[in-house]
Structure formats: C-alpha cells, structure tokens
Amino acid sequence: MKIHIAFALLASAAALPAFATTITPEADPVQIALEHDKIAWEITEGLTTEVGARQGGTEAEARGRAWALAYLRKAGFANVREEAFDMPTWVRGEERAWVVSPFPQKFAITALGNSSSTGDAGLEAEVAYFPTVDALRAAPDGSLTGKIAFVNHNMQPTQDGSSYGAFGVARFAGPNIAAKKGALAIVIRSIGTDHNHRNPHTGNTNFEAGVNPIPAAALSIPDADNLARMIQRGKPVTLRLLLTPQNIGMQKSGNVIAELPGSNTALPPIVIACHLDSWDLGTGAIDDAAGCGIITAAASAIKGMKRKRTIRLLWAGAEEVGIWGGKAYAEANKTVPHALAMESDFGADRVWRVDFRLPESAKPLADRIAARLAPLGIGRGKDAASGGADVGAIIAAQNLGVIDLQQDGRRYFDLHHTPxxxxxxxxxAQLRQNVAAWTAVLSELANYEGELTIAPKP
Amino acid sequence: MKIHIAFALLASAAALPAFATTITPEADPVQIALEHDKIAWEITEGLTTEVGARQGGTEAEARGRAWALAYLRKAGFANVREEAFDMPTWVRGEERAWVVSPFPQKFAITALGNSSSTGDAGLEAEVAYFPTVDALRAAPDGSLTGKIAFVNHNMQPTQDGSSYGAFGVARFAGPNIAAKKGALAIVIRSIGTDHNHRNPHTGNTNFEAGVNPIPAAALSIPDADNLARMIQRGKPVTLRLLLTPQNIGMQKSGNVIAELPGSNTALPPIVIACHLDSWDLGTGAIDDAAGCGIITAAASAIKGMKRKRTIRLLWAGAEEVGIWGGKAYAEANKTVPHALAMESDFGADRVWRVDFRLPESAKPLADRIAARLAPLGIGRGKDAASGGADVGAIIAAQNLGVIDLQQDGRRYFDLHHTPxxxxxxxxxAQLRQNVAAWTAVLSELANYEGELTIAPKP
Structure with a gap:
C-alpha cells in the first residue's frame, strides 16, 4: 500500500509552503514537484486564458507561439527560438444538422478536419445506417449513391487509450470509405466516451489522392443515440446538413524550442515534447497545454542540479491537423544527433505506468527509473515505448530511445476535441503527480552518459 | 437499513417479467411500478426522439401536443382533449460571443428568454464585473452606461433545489437591474452547477414595464470562469456579442388534459401535472418529458383498481416561457371545483421526501401515505407542500390541498435548460422509483372521500 500512501501525500501537499533547496539526483521527486508544479498550472492556465483555442496555421496559434517564446525566455531556458514552417490549412465554417423527416429536430454536429463543404445551400439526403466502420466497408460500391452514411460504433473508455485506435478508424478512414462508395456525405458517432454530454468531437480525417472529399462530420453521442432510435422505428430518415469549412491554403506555423543545457556538449540531447496547437472548439487544456506545462515544470525542477546532458523542449505546432510540427522538427534537425525522446500528450490525469524502449546496455537505467517512479503509484509496463505524435518522425529517423509515462485515459475521450x-x-493533484514523475525521469536521464539510441542506427 | 434494501430491490428488479395482477390499494407499489414504469420510459423516449425540443408557442410544441393526444387516447384515458390558448412568443436567433481584447477568444453563450437583439452588427463594449447580483444592485444608477454587465455568482448544487431560488435571481432579475442602470447588455454566469461542461443554461428573464429590454445572455460556467480570470489580470476586457432573438407575436399553444374517471362524480378531482413544452436547446427529457412519463405511468398503474375520485392529468403547455399553460388552465377551469394538486417537474432522479399541505382532518391520510412511501426510501418532511409552476394558479385560486414528492436535485442544475x-x-432505476412513489400516493387519494382543500376557500 506504499503506492497509495505516497500518492495521498502528494495529493494533500498542495498547502505546504514552497521551500528553497539544492536539487540533486537523489532528491525526492515528490518534493521537487511540490516546488515546481505551479509552473505546470501556470502554463495551462495561461495558455487557456490568454490565448484560448489555437488551431494550427491560424493567427491564434501564432499568438500561442508568441506567448510560449515569452514564457520560456522569462523562465530562464536557453536557446529559446521558433522554427517556422508552412502548412495547408483547413478552417471550420457554419455547422448545423437537422432531421427533416420523420421527426424534425436539430442535432449537435461538428465538421471533421478536411471535410468538404456542403455549400451555403446545405445538403439533404436519406441516412444509410452502419453499426460499425466494418459494416460500412462491407457495403457494395455505389450502394451509397445519393445517401448520407451514418457510422454508429460503440467506443468505450480504456485506461490505456487503446479504444482510440480501435474505434477512431471510423473518423480516420470512414469518410474516405464512404466517399469511394458514392456517399454524398458522412456523419459518425463522435469518437468519444461521454455518453451524456452533447458536445460533438472533432478531429482530422483524410481522403486518399484521387478521392473527392465529401462533407464529413461528427454527431454528439446523445444525438447519435437519438438518430439510431429514429432509424430503429423503421421509416427512412432524412437528414439536412450545413457545413461550410474552407481550405485557406498554405499558412505559417512553427515549433517553439528551448533548452536546458548540459555540461557535456558531446552527449546528444534528450528531446521532450508536447504540442502547442489545439483544436478550435475548446481551449486546449488537456490537449495539450497541460502536456507543455508538465514537461516544462519538470525541466524547471532539475535546473538546480548538475546535468551532463542537454534537455531540449519541443512545443510542437500544428499537431492536431496533421503532425506538421513533428515532421518539420525531424527535417530541420536531421543533422543533429538526438539520444532519446519523450512526449506528454494524453491529458493531465495521473501517470500509472512507465514503458521503455532502450538499448540492452541501459537496463540499469530503466531499473533505477522504475524504482523512483514506484512510490508515485506508477507500475512498470512490458510494452515497448513508442513516444508521441510530435516525436514520431525524429524517433524513426534516428532510432531513438523512448520512455513513455502512460497517463490514465479513462476520462480523456470524454473531453478530447470538444468545447x-x-x-x-x-x-x-493529478497534474502534480505528472510533474513529479517527469522530474524523476529527467533527473536520471540528465546525467546518464551511456548510449540511449537503439542499434542499428538508420 | 430497510430503506436501502427496498431501494436495491427496486433497482434490480428491471429484469423481472411483467405479470398480470388485480391492483388494489393494498398492493405493493414496488410491484405496481414494475408493471407500469415502462410507460414513463416510453413517454420520455417518445417525446425526446419523435418530437425533440418543443418550445412553447412554436410548431414543435404543436407536434408535441399531437403526440400527447395520440398517446393518451391510445393508453385508454378518458376525456382526452386540448385546451388552446394564445401567448406572446420569443424565439432564439444567432448567438455568439468573443473577447475582443486583451485575450481574443470565443465564448459559449446563449440568450435568455426575452433578451433583446444586438442587431446583426452585434455590440462591443467593456465588461463591468459583479461577483453577485447584490453587487450589481449596489452599482450607482448610470454607472453602467456603455458597458456590458457581467454577474459571476457562485451557485452550488443542493438536494432540494433551493439554490435555484438563491442564485436564479441573477437570471430572473439581473437583466432588468442592469437595464435600469444604463447597461448596454448583460451576461451572467449560467444558473447551473456543471462546473466542467461548456453548455450555457438558458431560461426566461423579465423586464419591468417601462424598462427597455437589453441583450441578456448566459455564459457557460467554464467560460464565466475564463472571463473572470481575464478580469483578475487587471486590464479592461472588451466583449463582442451577437444575439439576434425576435419576438414573433401571439402564437397558439395549449394544454393537454386527460382523465381517469372515479365512480363518485360528486367528489372534486385530483389534478396531477407536468409540462409538455421544453426549452429549445435540449430535447426536454428531464424538463419535463420525464414528469409527464411519471404521472401518466402512475395513473396507468391504478387503472385496474376501484376508484371513487377522478384523477385529471394536465400536460401543460408553455411553462418555461412564462407558465402560460398553468395560468390558462386555472382560468379555463375556474368553475370546476378541484380537490388537490401535485406536479412532477424536477427531473427523474429519486424521490427522497414527501411534504403535505392538507386540512387537519386529512392527517390520517397523510400518515398512511408516508407509511407507504417509507419502504421506497422516502422520508416525511415538515415543509408545507407548494406544488409546481403549472398548478400554482389553480392551487391559489381554489386553496387546494397539495402533496409534493420531492426529487433529488443534486444533478438537476447540471443539465437544466442546456443542450x-x-x-x-x-x-x-430512479425513474421507476418515482413511478412507484406516485402510484402509492394516487392509490390512496383515489379512494379518499374526505375534504382535501384548505379552509377558508377563497
């Protein structure tokens, strides 16, 4: 029960005064977190209050970058800079949906990223029901001509977020499948787990080259339930959609980078990432201001200790709309050898497991890290760590080591991509536990001089 | 612990088969509810699926009345009829809000009923902050000229719903106060308790004769928190509002009435009420399709027993927008003596308390009712029962007896008047407990031949 006691201490320690101390690798990460978790809150509160929604490629994201540059400079990080890139940009327009017959009423709907427009006149058609994306796949080609496909899957929350892969395909691939089968448009049950709340979940979809994009949108879960009940009554259901998103061409975006320099410049850096952009519907607190807060607070927490290896912070741009920042980072930094990558991009609920992807020689390091995380209620997993979206390209390009601090995902998809x-x-309290865990890991990595990449290097 | 055991039985009994039985006043209300609670669900599911939102005075409410008339006739009630009336009708238009400076972002907002329009051009002004409606009241006359007032109270959930009275005044009266002090517009923190969800709560407000209505709207609670954080940073905050509701003049509405006749026509009827209309944002499940479901299921449950007194069902029209149905009912039925009134209009969560307003002579009846409710986990309160909005006018006009089956209101204001x-x-399970409680009460009232009104009669 040591785990629970430690976590209870952590949760109740908010009221303790901050105290000055020289941080050493041996310092209790709980104590370090107590001193620095306010940075995680400050960043999350600041970005959501002073910037709000900050979609990749928009003016709001640019204000977010300015905010980030100013914050990181003021916080005393080194080499704070922006690495700009251009990216194609899609923006939301009007979005409305009504049942025309047999039971006229409005639905709560939101367009998926890369949806085409219905035009200002909207679009009206009969609904073709599919309980799963596999059922949509099985529909004969051409059978959807003139219809609106409706995919009504049954996503449930999972602690490790694995249901996003299993059900998210309805969003990632469903519109492309429906378009190829001749559908006029597609509506999906939101990729989400909030069965009670009437906010649809947006997110990107993609159409293959040569497939004409169709209007593609998500209904809130209560609305998807309602549409399913109407369909169960056996009469044809006619839906009207008004969705007027636009592609506004290439726009500026950028990554924000900052460093905590190590004393041995021959050692390749650790890169720790989050993403600065958010979807446009919410203010991007859990996705992913909190991630930027957590990594930055942890890096701040080890400022006072001796460090051999440089820690590089990547606040990536334009993740939601196509991981443009992560790809631009890998390209712009391809000649810079890196050692290991980590990312925080799964909300701010507690870390429950650590997974590793390290060379065999680094097993003692992994053991030390696991031992330091155990008192925070974090178990050691057996999965290979995979990093996050924004470090995916640099990991693949340089075959980097990876450590995943897995967060509890049980309520993440209640909120994900919604207002x-x-x-x-x-x-x-859970945000603070994340900072403590990241601090423990970074304090080990900052002084590890062994190899961290995986052989063979590409 | 008898209460908890009884309630657990009730909650777990859904899987039991329905069974035929001759219902008597002595029958266990739990058993009666098992047989009839499906009617409560059927009405709630039917109105929300086949009609959806049904604002008073609109075409959607007329569809709701047609649905209700058909349902009640099919269910075998007597004298099923509509009593029509006309009412002034306000309808929602566009509604948007943005912070212009210093931190541009969109807010989730909804107009309050009777708000005036900003016009299509919208309205932009500095925000004047008031933590409470009393602080707004204390502002000097004229001090709000050219400003948007913002009232940011701190409503919390209460089991008996009493916080609606305490904090609801910000909505009921705040706009009128702000208008008199020269404000251009007013935004209030939603009268609600869902601190996490970004749906604003609508509801009526009223302006005194001689006061020019101003645009009046509610921010979702997370948006109100965000605006408050911006204001705390000390710089003036400029807000832009676009609200284009309209008054569309006198429209048709109506009450739907049905009866379960008693054998002694000399005994004045019991009237049991709910309201058929809903606000336009949600589909009106808890407010108040479930109420209509509960009272109708309970009336159905006593159909098989001998009854001396007529039970009259009132599915009132246009409650939300000014209690037009309740007032029309009292006027249209002023020459019909009534005995007692009850209403279900506080969601579908469990009944936790019964309150009475009965003549002294009816004390044995109250004792019997309380004894029948105890096994359902319902305690006996000491408040004077007051009925509900739709029976308020007839209670006052005829000094009727009243019984209140108080529902648990702890999550009601999370949802109230939102999408x-x-x-x-x-x-x-909680819906079923309501049906059981109402059935127990109606089975006693239906055969009570004593006086139920309060002396002196008006």
Whole structure:
C-alpha cells in the first residue's frame, strides 16, 4: 500500500509552503514537484486564458507561439527560438444538422478536419445506417449513391487509450470509405466516451489522392443515440446538413524550442515534447497545454542540479491537423544527433505506468527509473515505448530511445476535441503527480552518459 | 437499513417479467411500478426522439401536443382533449460571443428568454464585473452606461433545489437591474452547477414595464470562469456579442388534459401535472418529458383498481416561457371545483421526501401515505407542500390541498435548460422509483372521500 500512501501525500501537499533547496539526483521527486508544479498550472492556465483555442496555421496559434517564446525566455531556458514552417490549412465554417423527416429536430454536429463543404445551400439526403466502420466497408460500391452514411460504433473508455485506435478508424478512414462508395456525405458517432454530454468531437480525417472529399462530420453521442432510435422505428430518415469549412491554403506555423543545457556538449540531447496547437472548439487544456506545462515544470525542477546532458523542449505546432510540427522538427534537425525522446500528450490525469524502449546496455537505467517512479503509484509496463505524435518522425529517423509515462485515459475521450477541453477539467493533484514523475525521469536521464539510441542506427 | 434494501430491490428488479395482477390499494407499489414504469420510459423516449425540443408557442410544441393526444387516447384515458390558448412568443436567433481584447477568444453563450437583439452588427463594449447580483444592485444608477454587465455568482448544487431560488435571481432579475442602470447588455454566469461542461443554461428573464429590454445572455460556467480570470489580470476586457432573438407575436399553444374517471362524480378531482413544452436547446427529457412519463405511468398503474375520485392529468403547455399553460388552465377551469394538486417537474432522479399541505382532518391520510412511501426510501418532511409552476394558479385560486414528492436535485442544475437535457441523462432505476412513489400516493387519494382543500376557500 506504499503506492497509495505516497500518492495521498502528494495529493494533500498542495498547502505546504514552497521551500528553497539544492536539487540533486537523489532528491525526492515528490518534493521537487511540490516546488515546481505551479509552473505546470501556470502554463495551462495561461495558455487557456490568454490565448484560448489555437488551431494550427491560424493567427491564434501564432499568438500561442508568441506567448510560449515569452514564457520560456522569462523562465530562464536557453536557446529559446521558433522554427517556422508552412502548412495547408483547413478552417471550420457554419455547422448545423437537422432531421427533416420523420421527426424534425436539430442535432449537435461538428465538421471533421478536411471535410468538404456542403455549400451555403446545405445538403439533404436519406441516412444509410452502419453499426460499425466494418459494416460500412462491407457495403457494395455505389450502394451509397445519393445517401448520407451514418457510422454508429460503440467506443468505450480504456485506461490505456487503446479504444482510440480501435474505434477512431471510423473518423480516420470512414469518410474516405464512404466517399469511394458514392456517399454524398458522412456523419459518425463522435469518437468519444461521454455518453451524456452533447458536445460533438472533432478531429482530422483524410481522403486518399484521387478521392473527392465529401462533407464529413461528427454527431454528439446523445444525438447519435437519438438518430439510431429514429432509424430503429423503421421509416427512412432524412437528414439536412450545413457545413461550410474552407481550405485557406498554405499558412505559417512553427515549433517553439528551448533548452536546458548540459555540461557535456558531446552527449546528444534528450528531446521532450508536447504540442502547442489545439483544436478550435475548446481551449486546449488537456490537449495539450497541460502536456507543455508538465514537461516544462519538470525541466524547471532539475535546473538546480548538475546535468551532463542537454534537455531540449519541443512545443510542437500544428499537431492536431496533421503532425506538421513533428515532421518539420525531424527535417530541420536531421543533422543533429538526438539520444532519446519523450512526449506528454494524453491529458493531465495521473501517470500509472512507465514503458521503455532502450538499448540492452541501459537496463540499469530503466531499473533505477522504475524504482523512483514506484512510490508515485506508477507500475512498470512490458510494452515497448513508442513516444508521441510530435516525436514520431525524429524517433524513426534516428532510432531513438523512448520512455513513455502512460497517463490514465479513462476520462480523456470524454473531453478530447470538444468545447469541454478547458481549464476546468484539470485536476491539480493529478497534474502534480505528472510533474513529479517527469522530474524523476529527467533527473536520471540528465546525467546518464551511456548510449540511449537503439542499434542499428538508420 | 430497510430503506436501502427496498431501494436495491427496486433497482434490480428491471429484469423481472411483467405479470398480470388485480391492483388494489393494498398492493405493493414496488410491484405496481414494475408493471407500469415502462410507460414513463416510453413517454420520455417518445417525446425526446419523435418530437425533440418543443418550445412553447412554436410548431414543435404543436407536434408535441399531437403526440400527447395520440398517446393518451391510445393508453385508454378518458376525456382526452386540448385546451388552446394564445401567448406572446420569443424565439432564439444567432448567438455568439468573443473577447475582443486583451485575450481574443470565443465564448459559449446563449440568450435568455426575452433578451433583446444586438442587431446583426452585434455590440462591443467593456465588461463591468459583479461577483453577485447584490453587487450589481449596489452599482450607482448610470454607472453602467456603455458597458456590458457581467454577474459571476457562485451557485452550488443542493438536494432540494433551493439554490435555484438563491442564485436564479441573477437570471430572473439581473437583466432588468442592469437595464435600469444604463447597461448596454448583460451576461451572467449560467444558473447551473456543471462546473466542467461548456453548455450555457438558458431560461426566461423579465423586464419591468417601462424598462427597455437589453441583450441578456448566459455564459457557460467554464467560460464565466475564463472571463473572470481575464478580469483578475487587471486590464479592461472588451466583449463582442451577437444575439439576434425576435419576438414573433401571439402564437397558439395549449394544454393537454386527460382523465381517469372515479365512480363518485360528486367528489372534486385530483389534478396531477407536468409540462409538455421544453426549452429549445435540449430535447426536454428531464424538463419535463420525464414528469409527464411519471404521472401518466402512475395513473396507468391504478387503472385496474376501484376508484371513487377522478384523477385529471394536465400536460401543460408553455411553462418555461412564462407558465402560460398553468395560468390558462386555472382560468379555463375556474368553475370546476378541484380537490388537490401535485406536479412532477424536477427531473427523474429519486424521490427522497414527501411534504403535505392538507386540512387537519386529512392527517390520517397523510400518515398512511408516508407509511407507504417509507419502504421506497422516502422520508416525511415538515415543509408545507407548494406544488409546481403549472398548478400554482389553480392551487391559489381554489386553496387546494397539495402533496409534493420531492426529487433529488443534486444533478438537476447540471443539465437544466442546456443542450445536455436529453434521454441519455435518465436513470431508469430512479425513474421507476418515482413511478412507484406516485402510484402509492394516487392509490390512496383515489379512494379518499374526505375534504382535501384548505379552509377558508377563497
């Protein structure tokens, strides 16, 4: 029960005064976190209050970058800079949906990224029902001509977020499948787990080259339930959609980078990442201001200790809309050897497991890290760590070592990509536990001089 | 612990088969509810699926009346009829809000009923902050000229719903106060308790004769928190509002009435009420399709027993927008003597208390009712029962007896008047307990031949 006691201490320690101390690798990460978790809150609160929604490629994201550059400079990081890139940009327009017959009423709907427009006149058609994306796949080609496909899967929350892969395909691939089968448009049950709340979940979809994009949107879960009940009554259901998103061409975006220099410049850096952009519906608190807060607070927490290896912070741009920042980072930094990558991009709920992807020689390091995380209620997993979206390209390019601090995902998909992703959803005690865990890991990595990449190097 | 055991039995009994029985006043209300609670669900599911939102005075409410008339006739009630009336009608238009400076971002907002329009050009002004409606009241006359007032109270959930009275005044009266002090517009923190969800709560407000209505709207609670954080930073905050509601003049509405006749026509009827209309944002499941479901299921449950006194069902029209149905009912039925009134209009969560307003002579009846409710986990309160909005006028006009089956209100104001008021929020086990409680009460009232009104009669 040591784990629970440690976590209870952590959760109740908010009221303790901050104290000055020289941080050493041996310092209790709980104590370090107590001193620095306010940085995680400050960043999350600041970005959501002073910037708000900050979609990749928009003016709001540019204000977010300015905010980030100013914050990181003021916080005393080195080499704070922006690495700009251009990216194609899609922006939301009007979005409305109505049942025309047999039971006229409005639905709560939101367009998926890369949806085409219905035009200002909207679009009206009969609904073709598919309980799963596999059922949509099985529909004969051409059978959807003139219809609106409706995919009504049954996503449930999972602690490790694995249901996003299993059900997210309805969003990632469903619109492309429906378009190829001749559908006029597609609506999906939101890729989400909030069965009670009437906020649809947005997110990107993609159409293959040569496939004409169709209007593609998500219904809130209560609305998807309602549409399913109407369909169960056996009469044809006619839906009207008005979705007027636009592609506004290539726009500026950028990554924000900062460093905590190590004393041995021959050692390749550790890169720790989050993403600065958010979807446009919420204020991007859990996705992913909190991630930027967590990594930055942890890096701040080890400022006072001796460090051999440089820690590089990557606040990536334009993740949600196509991981443009992560790809631009890998390209711009391809001649810079890196050692290991980590990312925080799964909310701010507590870390429950650590996974590694390290060379065999680094097993003692992994053992030390696991031992330091255990008192925070974090178990050691057996999965290979995979990093996050924004470090995916640099990991693949340089075959980097990876450590994943897996967060509890049970309520993440209640909020993900909805207007509900706001500061109100952040649990300060769990945010603090994240900072403590990251601090423990970084304090080990900062002084590890062994090899961290995986052989063979590409 | 008898209460908890009884309630657990009730909650777990859903899987039992229905069974035929001759219902008597002595029958266990739990057994009666098992047989008839499906009617409560059927009405709630039917109105939310086949009609959806049904604002008073609109075409959607007329569809709701047609649905109700057909349902009640099919269910075998007597004298099923509509009593029509006309009412002034306000309808929602566009509604948007943005912070212009210093931190540009969009807010989730909804107009309050009777708000005036900003016009299509919108309105932009500095925000004047008031933590409470009393602080707004204390502002000097004229001090709000050219400003948007913002009232940011701190409503919390209460089991008996009493916080609606305490904090609801910000909505009921705040706009009128702000208008008199020269404000251009007013935004209030939603009268609600869902601190995490980004759905604003609508509801009526009223302006005194001689006061020019101003645009009046509610921010979602996370948005109100965000605006408050911006204001705390000390710089003036400029807000832009676009609200284009309209008054569309006198429209048709109506009450739907049905009866379960008693054998002694000399005994004045019991009137049991709910309201058929809903606000336009949700589908009106908890407010108040479930109420209509509960009273109708309970009346159905006593159909098989001998009854001396007529039970009259009132599915009132246009409650939300000014209690037009309740007032029309009292006027249209002023020459019909009534005995007692009850209403279900506080969601579908469990009944936890019964309150009475009866003549002294009816004390044995109250004792019997309380004894029958105890096994359902319902305690006996000491408050004077007051009825509900739709029976308020007839109670006052005829000094009727009243019984209140008080529902648990702890999550009611999470959903009240928001898009989240959908079927997904109905808890079947709690809905069933309501039907059981109402059935127990009606089975006693239906054969009570004593006086139920309060002396002196008006």
């Amino acid at each position: 509900d992703d706001t500061l109100s959803m952040i649990d300060k | 989240d008021d959908t079927l997904s929020m109905i808890d079947k």
